[in-house]
Amino acid sequence: MKEISDTLAPSKRSAAKNIYAAFKILKGAGGEMSGKQVIDTIRETVELTEWEKEIYEKTGYVRWESILHFYTIDCIKAGYLRKNKGIWYLTKEGEKAISLGPVKLLDTATKMYKNWAADKDDKSKKEISTSSEVPELEKNKTQSQKANLDHLEEQAISGIKDYIKSKNAYEFQDMVAALLRAMKYYTPFISPKGKDGGLDIIAYIDPLGATSPRLKVQVKHRPDSSVPVDDIRSLTGLLNKDGDIGLFVTSGHFTSESERTARESHRHIRLLDIDDFISLWQEFYPKLTDEDKNMLPLHPVYFLGSNE
Template identity: 55%
Template structure:
């Protein structure tokens, strides 16, 4: 039986995404994966067609649709806009583009317990009723990716002192009392000092280091330097970055004698969303959000 155009598109885009993730060390922002596919894979006019109703590109929509198969097959995970290639997914690359996709689809069918069509003709807007849940999930994934990309672009556009203000605003919303926020110039490794009471008479004293480097990973040496600023036995260190932490940095924080919490971009945005309802208007305006609720599932 001949392959549908959708399957052909899915095979080459899913396979390309897996290879890109592997080359990146196993994880990457979904938007960056899509951008890299766009730059390295050739698409014809049909594949590049933009749907009028959703505004999405055909090949992107089809790829997102089939990532659901890959996720249910255990080949791929998604978390806050980050795509993560599992060990099983890395092994599946050896199957080649065609068999990788058919294996993922077969495993998805077993998980779903429903009969899915062998081939899917047309575009993502014309899938069968049996596929409606998967279409909905793929669209929600795209909306979620776009939402996180919007938040990320907003934060990236800030200068280091504006990002520092964002961190201070979050800590205030979490119930901490800000004693000091570093001004321009050398800060000795301390950007924010906070307490759990207004006068700072109760322990612990919270020492915060803030790094606005959205495209970089914080090193273990930088975590060690934060630990060196904790002069009191009861001090707690918090390292906040708009980027990520290297694996050695995470290990350093975990094994440090001092209590050090790490907050990367994903954790920061999660905390901002969680405490957003408790913020005053001034705090909200630092990173304004607009919640929208979609019908979900129990999967």
């Protein structure tokens, strides 16, 4: 990593170092990765000072992680980074910004954020101005709040993924069937153990399956891998009736070739990866039966949000 001047305030030095590392990690991962994985990778590969490893008494968060989350807001406003449901995405602009080096990258993002805030509200401009070594995250309450909410969301999504990962293939299959029922589908066929003929669930929008669309569902519990294109082609071959729609659900992700094949298929095929599944489970959770809720129980907690 490029050298960072010791004359910088500790918080600024930590932010520059770790934001730069996060961008490099995301680039190496193809541009996207869960926030938790980014944090874990930084912890394993970046040299952190004892000061950075200290815990904030007020929040219970590790100092460097709080600083990193705080400054990712600058990067988002600068168009370098996007976040959605615990996943971090490096934009093309963010990838180009890596060439600026740690300090200039951060300075550019911060300047762009300040310009945005100043245009939005003159009060915000005064609030985020800095002239001392007090960390910015102790000055800008709105930005700190947004960073903390992002941190909490990432922790929540990570916990849900770990819970799903701990289940076996048939338990995950049952979760998928439960979600479909919450979406007002009938599930007359859920594959028992053993050979299933390539299909794990068949779902209808009426009890007799006489009305289109009819879903033919394949479920793969592969939390640590991506579904290859051959699996998508196999499902396509099973869509042999008018009104058949293929649905492929995985507890992991899909390869880019799999996604492209599904998009270009002459048959309607919908892919749901773990992030899509969790998002839909959250959306339809109130419509699940109590028994189905117990497969993946959630507890909603409401925090004060931000207007930004």
